[in-house]
Amino acid sequence: MIQVFAFYLFASLVIASGAITILARNPVHSVLWLILAFFNAAGLMVLVGAEFIAMLLVIVYVGAVAVLFLFVVMMLDIDFAELRAGFIQNAPLGVMIALVLLCELVLGVGAWKTGALQLGVASGMAQTPGGLSNTAAIGALLYTRYLFLFEAAGIILLVAMIGAIVLTHRQRSDNRGQNVGRQVARRPDEATVNVKPAVGQGVTL
Amino acid sequence: MIPFFEASGFSYEAAWGLSTVIEILVISLLVMFAVAMVIYADRKIWAAMALRKGPNVVGPLGLLQSFADGIKVFLQETIIPSAANKGLFLIAPIITFTVALMAWAVIPFNSGATLANINVGVLYVLAISSLGVYGVVIAGWSSNSKYPFFSAMRAAAQMISYEVSIGFILVCVVLWAGSFNLNDIVKAQQGHVWIINGFVANPLLFPVWVMFLISSLAETARAPFDLTEAESELVAGYQTEYSSMAFALYWLGEYANVLLMCALNATLFWGGWLPPLDIPVLYYVPGTVWLLIKILGFFFIFSWVKATVPRYRYDQLMRLGWKIFLPLSLFFVFAISGYLMATGHFA
Numbered sequence: 001m002i003q004v005f006a007f008y009l010f011a012s013l014v015i016a017s018g019a020i021t022i023l024a025r026n027p028v029h030s031v032l033w034l035i036l037a038f039f040n041a042a043g044l045m046v047l048v049g050a051e052f053i054a055m056l057l058v059i060v061y062v063g064a065v066a067v068l069f070l071f072v073v074m075m076l077d078i079d080f081a082e083l084r085a086g087f088i089q090n091a092p093l094g095v096m097i098a099l100v101l102l103c104e105l106v107l108g109v110g111a112w113k114t115g116a117l118q119l120g121v122a123s124g125m126a127q128t129p130g131g132l133s134n135t136a137a138i139g140a141l142l143y144t145r146y147l148f149l150f151e152a153a154g155i156i157l158l159v160a161m162i163g164a165i166v167l168t169h170r171q172r173s174d175n176r177g178q179n180v181g182r183q184v185a186r187r188p189d190e191a192t193v194n195v196k197p198a199v200g201q202g203v204t205l
Numbered sequence: 206m207i208p209f210f211e212a213s214g215f216s217y218e219a220a221w222g223l224s225t226v227i228e229i230l231v232i233s234l235l236v237m238f239a240v241a242m243v244i245y246a247d248r249k250i251w252a253a254m255a256l257r258k259g260p261n262v263v264g265p266l267g268l269l270q271s272f273a274d275g276i277k278v279f280l281q282e283t284i285i286p287s288a289a290n291k292g293l294f295l296i297a298p299i300i301t302f303t304v305a306l307m308a309w310a311v312i313p314f315n316s317g318a319t320l321a322n323i324n325v326g327v328l329y330v331l332a333i334s335s336l337g338v339y340g341v342v343i344a345g346w347s348s349n350s351k352y353p354f355f356s357a358m359r360a361a362a363q364m365i366s367y368e369v370s371i372g373f374i375l376v377c378v379v380l381w382a383g384s385f386n387l388n389d390i391v392k393a394q395q396g397h398v399w400i401i402n403g404f405v406a407n408p409l410l411f412p413v414w415v416m417f418l419i420s421s422l423a424e425t426a427r428a429p430f431d432l433t434e435a436e437s438e439l440v441a442g443y444q445t446e447y448s449s450m451a452f453a454l455y456w457l458g459e460y461a462n463v464l465l466m467c468a469l470n471a472t473l474f475w476g477g478w479l480p481p482l483d484i485p486v487l488y489y490v491p492g493t494v495w496l497l498i499k500i501l502g503f504f505f506i507f508s509w510v511k512a513t514v515p516r517y518r519y520d521q522l523m524r525l526g527w528k529i530f531l532p533l534s535l536f537f538v539f540a541i542s543g544y545l546m547a548t549g550h551f552a
Contacts, residue, residue: 002218028346032293035339055328059372063335064365067342071361074346074354133324135385178520 003047010043027073035066052134228320233306240460241271247508254512281449286348289446293347298447298454301340305461308333312468313388315478315492326387327375330469331368334424337462338364341433341443348446356442359519360426360433366526367423373534374417377541378404378473391477400483402476409544413537414474416530418506421466423526425459428511432519463507464500471499
């Protein structure tokens, strides 16, 4: 009973907050509704017994990605009426993308239901093998059967990260960065000079 | 508590629901009471280090000071700036406060005594603590005022920076304990090095704990990393526009977070509810008492640091997070997993 109630609560909240994400006029509100959608999706994951994925969803998407979204969107000064001006013009493209996504969903769920590809149990939650915990089961798969794909994904992300840093990094010659090693290595006798200037004469340092 | 309600004639689901609600209320009330007392303790410790008396008027030794403050803010008027985004402005402190209480669900207070003994307890704590930044960021944005906004941007960058290294630090602990469950992590620390309970006695994990302690100061935005409320630059940071109960919710949430970080330090590295030494006599003292002693000890360290260490500059904070803690914690992940592989810990 409580599972059914929780499922419908989370599911309806995901859909509602997803819809409001698109409909909200203020981009900051949009991001916040998106966060609510992520959070409720994590709740759905917990319900099907995938607690590891649920927690990762919250940590990665809510805790990091959405914070950066919010960070950027907060600082934008967007005139949303202007952005909406091209709506009619772009609508066919949007509808097409939506149709493609719908077809993919239908195909995916259909293939899963027929079970020809052995993707999992077609009804209810897929049990982890051998009573392992979720985390252990995913780890065992990821680091054995899918090791090369996993490592490849890691390398691609690393390359993307380095690329982004290289593209945006600029060496500035005019700023004086802090060199902690130099500061710590500095001794009193090299930092101070004791001079006794004669009357009427200045000091050159 | 579930068998008790079932015996009183409730169905299992109703009994589960009732006992969960009661446990949540008990934990929240105790945490709130602890927060009130700890605010008093913080002020007393801070005062003692500045050779002052601190709160000493309300009640014996000023013990009731926090409650007097609570009543005071409760009776004050909530002022909402006219240019603020009203809905978000009011939701923000509620988020901070709620999130600060949520993480307590997985902290084991004694052997098996948790509200939710879940498999992924460590990840849950990490997830919830990453939510904490929203209260600050939303407050900064919705106040529609420049100082809170600067504070919100600082908070967002600071929390993300330190969460990365906290993640790696937790990986080290999880590797050694072999579980994400906080209860199992505590049990794995029993007699870890000779008769000492706690990962902290391990020479490979001790530096990791030092990093965790400093990162938890940064994660809770406590001194010396309290740049989000640096009064010399930002008035009161994200709290500038807040008054009365909304302000108090931030205050309470912040201290609840500090207590949580103390509890995590105790649970992950100092053996949680285990006594410090693995000697049978010490197990006669209830585990909750040991945990409480450890939490309060860590809180004293937090206050001590607040009273003595000057505030970091913003670029120094970022440098510490990204250039020192991130590579160091990554190194320890490699070192510890390498050591565990070499000694056949996983076999």
